[in-house]
Amino acid sequence: MHRLVDLLRGHGENVAVLTETHRLTYAQLADRVAAAVPGIGDTRRLVLLETRNDMWTLVHYLAALTGEHVVLPVPAGRDHATMVQAYDPDVVVADGAVHHRRRASRHRLHPDLALLLSTSGSTGSPKLVRLSHTNLISNATAIAEYLNIRESDRAATTLPMSYCYGLSVVHSHLLRGAALILTDRSVMDEQFWDLFRRCRGTSFAGVPYTFELLERIGFDTMDLPTLRYVTQAGGRMAPERVTRFAELAQRRGWELFVMYGATEATARMAYLPPDLALSRPTAIGRPIPGGSLTLEPLEDWADDDVGQLVYRGDNVMMGYARGPDDLSLGKTVDTLHTGDIARRAPDGLYEVIGRTSRFVKIYGLRIDLQQLESSLRAGGITTFCTSDDGHLVVAAARRHDASAVQRAVTEATGVPACSVRAVAVDELPLLPSGKPDYPTVRRLARGAGHSTVTDLRELFAGVLQKDPAGIDPEATFVDLGGNSLSYVAMSVRLERMLGHLPTDWHQRPLRELETMARPVTGRRRWWASTLETSVALRAIAIVLIVGSHAGLFELWGGAHVLLGVAGYNFGRFCMTSVPRTERVRHLRSTIAWIAVPSVAWVAVVMLLDDDYTWTNLLLANKILGPHDSMTAGRLWFVEVLVWTLVALLLLFWLPGLDRLERQRPFAVAVAFLVVGLALRYDVLGLGLGREAWFTMLAFWFFAIGWAAAKASTTLQRAAVTAVLAVALHGYFGSTLREAMVLGGLVLLIWLPTLRCPVGLTTVAGVLAEASLYTYLVHYQVYELFPRHPMLGVIASLAVGVLLTYLLTLLRSRFSSPKGTFGRQSASRSRQNVDLGAG
Incomplete structure (x- = not known):
């Protein structure tokens, strides 16, 4: 039970964890983990853990593993009612507390089972990957070996711990006694890089979209003297982008590791050595230490060097779980048929050239297109789903509104709406054989000049009085012209949509916020709302000012x-x-x-x-x-x-x-x-x-x-x-x-x-949004009620709120997309500064 704590303690005074406010050695981390173990329980149980890249999550994740519990990590800030209903966890670790749903497990848990991870985070299916202690250790060991992770390394957590890629960074570095820089900040955030430099970071990981962001923020000019290597996985990155970053790495003295993996292989199956990234940017590389890749022949392929990619290794999962009954199963899988069509080059490197089944990977999420079609059909939308140039492409029959279809796809898959192209057709296109005509679906989507918007984009348009079609998904709230009043309104409304409001949301591009947006299904917990402290203080202060x-x-x-x-x-x-x-x-x-x-x-x-x-x-x-x-x-x-x-x-x-x-x-x-x-x-x-x-x-x-x-x-x-x-x-x-x-x-x-509470967040937002106008008018309003100060206060606040509403409505009329003021002043001349309301 305590082997993990002993392993941590064995690294002694090495730095284990760095955050914006804390620095822990391995000995201190071991103490915290040991102290958290009793709180989770001494009876082996299924533990659902809400994850953030913070100390609390790390300590309780390690404590759950130490106590030999089975851990099911899920991303914080989402509604996990479906997963809770499907697997009925015994313990829920969330919101900074351990919630015991029962004292003994009602599940039969296989002795080897350690971790359950989502296969895709995609279509709402509760299918999970069952991973053993052997899977975790073997994959972490292999990764640490080919990356040559050292005790002096310090890796920033750029990916969530609920994702196999993000978790593999944690495992491999703790195994080698290296340090983790825990942060939930985006690479778009200047404070992320301040923290990275201050902690002398040596590495970070990214999915293809991460590298798009890096190009936008001028990563090639950043001064990162301690950076040793960067890893990329989570989907195929365009070869030309691989080449650009490999050239940058060569110029700046760090290394780029392009990697290939799947949750079913715990994380990694292959890697491309940095010295080959320039010459072989299309390749996934060679098998990780301890693993092997082979090709299984395919029908209709005459090339002997092409086949379905099959992986073998100790990191191959125990098997899938589709419900709690599967948690008692032992290992049911020895080899992993990846579903990728690959070519083996004479130098032994593998290159993926297609798919045998209808899966696509977008933003690090693997989407089962067949299941997506079934899910949409169950919701009354008949579709054909395919992919095109990194986008999900969906054709919907029977005159469905393309915007509604796009929202349904976003809700079902979790990908941002900017990655979904939806088109409405009278009838779905078929081949002469009667099979779906997916090439025609792609052509229709391209010809439609996709212009649908999401609820999130419509929210930005409504608060900022802009045309939704003219909102650039790469723009931030600041770029879109948010002002001091709209900042409060947006923060409150955005929290309702995202479920958890990042502290730097105003500096994140809309496209990135869309990746966080999830519909809140079921009954929201009454305490689950996040309110910015500055907004709360504005609301409280204006009440105190008027009342006094x-x-x-x-x-x-x-x-x-x-x-x-x-x-x-x-x-x-x-x-x-x-x-x-x-x-x-x-x-x-x-x-x-x-x-x-x-x-x-x-x-x-x-x-x-x-x-x-x-x-x-x-x-x-x-x-x-x-x-x-x-x-x-x-x-x-x-x-x-x-x-x-x-x-x-x-x-x-x-x-x-x-x-x-x-x-x-x-x-x-x-x-x-x-x-x-x-x-x-x-x-x-x-x-x-x-x-x-x-x-x-x-x-x-x-x-x-x-x-x-x-x-x-x-x-x-x-x-x-x-x-x-x-x-x-x-x-x-x-x-x-x-x-x-x-x-x-x-x-x-x-x-x-x-x-x-959610209701309190709404009230605070309304009062804070109206605080400037309340401050201006309250002197004249409360004087109308000389003998009834309570009425005077209520009337002052009400007038301030009403005046704010009317002026917002007026601005909305004048800043419509057809007006000059709307195109120029409202969209470009205002800065999001929460200063104005007093």
Whole structure:
């Protein structure tokens, strides 16, 4: 039972795991695993494990194996009702907790069975691959041997642990005492590469789509001095792309391993040595150590060097499981008929040239086209399904809407909608023999000029008031012109669709988000919603602001929390990797989206009463006065925010400062924080006293948020937290107020997202989305209810929400695809910055 723990402990003080916040040696990892074993149970059971690339998942996966349980890994953030219903696991490890469904297993589990993996993640079938301890060890040993994994290696987890490829990286590195850099960040995320460099990463793995992303982000120019090798599997990569990356590897001093495998072989069956990647980019290479490949003759093939590829080795699965009764079976498979048609070259290398059965592999998912047709037919859609140029191609009969067909295929397979070409036909095309005419299906799909969109693309179009057909799947939310208001709306709606909202979703291309999108079937768990902390703080703060001003209660500090949130989102969304001119344009647009409605509201109020003066109209009342008016400070938050952004726009227009920030983002943020603290402690001797709370001297709250956004290590976050705590001490002269501000901003620094009930997420999203307009109008609204502060607060919030809705509707009318404003301003001029609502 404890052999695995002993193996880990045998690597001693070698670094085992690195994350953004933790560093564990093998001895420490062994201790954590041993401590987690009793929590899973001492009776051998079937354990369903929700996986993320994090410490919790790794420890509990290893603990389950140590306890000799049978592990069924599934990706986190999805609905696993079908799998739970089909296999009835005894234990579910999810949401940071171990849920015991029963104390003893109701299953008969074969003694050799260790792991169950999905065959394809494709058509909703519960068919699983049964893998033994021998399978896992033999494949990890072979991989470690041909990759020459060393104790000094550090591999980043670019693939999910629920996927055999991602899990093989974990197994092979732990076997050799090497380190894992655990992260769920995308290779598109600049912070992934920051972590990779900081941890001195030596390798990472990718499917073909990963390499498409690498080309888009300028991987060929990246400085990665410790990179030793890169592996590719999960489907055939275009030979020309293999050549490009092999040439890049040769120039930059690292190696490219192109590999071939299947879940049924635990992971790997063949590999192409790096020295052959340039000369033989079409080949899958040679068998892995301990394995062998042969060709089985095929009918209608005259070439003796061509046949069905058959693999033998200790890593070949025990067999398939189609239900819980199969978990008691021993090994039923000795050889693996891959279904691939391959050619063996004179030099012994194999090249796959086709398929014997109707399987395709897209985005690392193996799709059974026959089962897909059956699945769609069961849903009332009669189709012929094939593939063409890396896409699923589907022809549907009886006048089905192509968009609906595409969504059905996406739901059934899990591939992104941009990889599905659907066409509606009156009758499905047949060959004279009566068999499906798949070449005609491909021609029809090409001729249709596929333009269907998914629910996700329609969501982006609806929130951003854009034409769905004009949305580029390679664009991010930032690229598509998201603004401060649409960011909140999108984050809440997107979480409902994805089930789990990645912290960097705004920087991921739509195409990548589509790969995560899954329909939520069945009954969602009431606690399973994710809410961004910045959104939650905006909602809470606006309620506190309105309630305190209306006299319902006195809980001050909401506006200062919002100033910190504004700085946090400035760091996240304005200080991105886009060119300097784009940064400036985005900042200018952000200022307009805050200032224009603020000035417009002041103008309206000035027509009705004398609350505001011409200095309010300039958003400069705190600068120009008059300072003795009862309403002088009402808009101080908007004024401070707008003029802070104006100053930063002018500063970052300077090429030198822009360049420095890109090189040292945290250091630059800290430098501005130092300036803010100098103002906070009145180094200049201005002697403003209490008035400093509500002037530009409160800039240090903004700077704290900015520094928090750029803090990428535990030490940096701890330093920002310490500075916050010290600077807040005695600032307001109110312990409660200081504690509230401290609590809110500490949450922002350490906890980017919160788990909360779905209904609460919706309410928070609505309030946060309306927070700017609520802040502007609440002074005039709650005064209408002088004796009923509760009504005043409710009315203020309701008016803010209603005004937000009406203005969004108005913008939608003017930004339709036919309008000039929609084509130019709404689509290109706004930056996704969650700053505007106060």
